[in-house]
Amino acid sequence: MATNLPPEYFEADKRYRAAKTPGEKISCIEELLRIVPKHKGTDKLRAGLRKRLSKIKITAQAKKGTGKRESAFRIEKEGAGQVVLVGPANVGKSALVSALTNATPEIADFPYTTWKPTPGMMPMENIQIQLVDTPPLNRDFMESELLDLIRRSDYILLVVDLQTDPVHQLEESFAILQEHRIMPDHLKELFTEQRGLIFIPFLVLTNKFDNDNFDENFEIFCELLENDWPSIPVSATTGRNLEQFKRMLFDRLEIIRVYSKAPGKHPDFKEPFILKKGDTVEGFAGKVHQDFAKKLKTARLWGTAVFDGQLVQRDHVLSDGDIVELQI
Structure with missing residues (x-):
């Protein structure tokens, strides 16, 4: 499908290429995103722009943090435990944090909206558990401070989209974490001879379990994983299973x-x-x-x-x- 970009796009693109400071580049990319028409033919272009924007913002934030300022990735632990949500782009991590906590992360139907962690407190009966929304896991660009945040956490929620090849999403996310020596606690016995690994408890959140029509999808997902990964299907959109998830997380935090x-x-x-x-x-x-x-x-x-x-x-x-x- 043709992208059919308007002349304004190419003018804004020239300004972006001439931009010298991170602030100028960010403004130009945001302008490009406003100009690009929203249809299937521009999905990849918009995703590429969001990815580029995310990289520039993270780099700019990291440079700001080299002085006395605290890094955006240094999230102080609060409540009964710090739980980070990780996974690929556009699986609904931000929507889940918004549905479960008092946080208001930016939510959009295109990838790379989240470029820095956003913490929120999830009530569970009479306690609060800290959930942290994070930028997408991406082989091409992984901020070292994001990895440090994940390593310091008490628990990892690996989020996948039940409606869009969740097995591939899980395997790809796991591979990226494994490359950085972050491993699920339940697989510890398989890696006893490897040194330097950090084992953290994992739970797979299969998001977009919006109605009964997706029951079979979840069953197939579990069968393909041979039930080796603890998982619960939820929906940030409808709230389905979110209360059950809260109780499950409380129990698994031990x-x-x-x-x-x-x-x-x-x-x-x-x-x-x-x-x-x-x-x-x-x-x-x-x-x-x-x-x-x-x-x-x-x-x-x-x-x-x-x-x-x-x-x-x-x-x-x-x-x-x-x-x-x-x-x-």
Whole structure:
């Protein structure tokens, strides 16, 4: 299909080629995107322009960050865990972050809209989990700071588009991450002899599971992967399975919520302490105050595995929802 570009496009393209500063180049490409007609014949051209724009913006941001400014890729961890969404362009990462959190990343139906990470807080019952939208994984251009962000994260959500060859998208994304020595935690046993690998828990989010018509697509997707990858189908557009996904992510983060109680008072249910599964009363005491772990004698516990108010020792393993009254 012919692109049928108007004369204004070629004039703007000349200005782009003559531009010297990143700001001038960004303005020119944004003008080109406004001029290019939107139809199938210009899809590749628009994608190329978005990709070029993304590279220039990231490079410009990196140069700004060489001074005292913080890099856009340095996202401080907040909430019960930091979870990054990765994957190819146009699979709906930004739409998912927008649907699940308070963040408002730029969303468009063409690729390379996202050029820097965007964090948002996802509520899950009475806690918040940090989700981070990221630029697309791309062999031709991978910002080293993006890789650092992924390596520092607590969990990776690999997003694919269920309606557009999700197996290829997953394999390509996995290959790119593997080239940079970032590996799924569930495959650790297959790579025991390789050194220098970073293993992080993964979950595959198969987005655009918009209605029942795509049930078979997801079944075929799982069969082709031989169920080797943990996955859940969701839809950012309709909200389908998003609540189930929240619970699944909470469980897979392997965290628990523990509530503090002062003697003679009601427990504080508003802000639970977040611990890892397997943590003990002693670990909880250290979370409340660094000196409490040393001074701790015993504790009273309310929970599913004990009698209400039962005395327990400092090495008692806690469960999600436990209420602890420390005896200092």
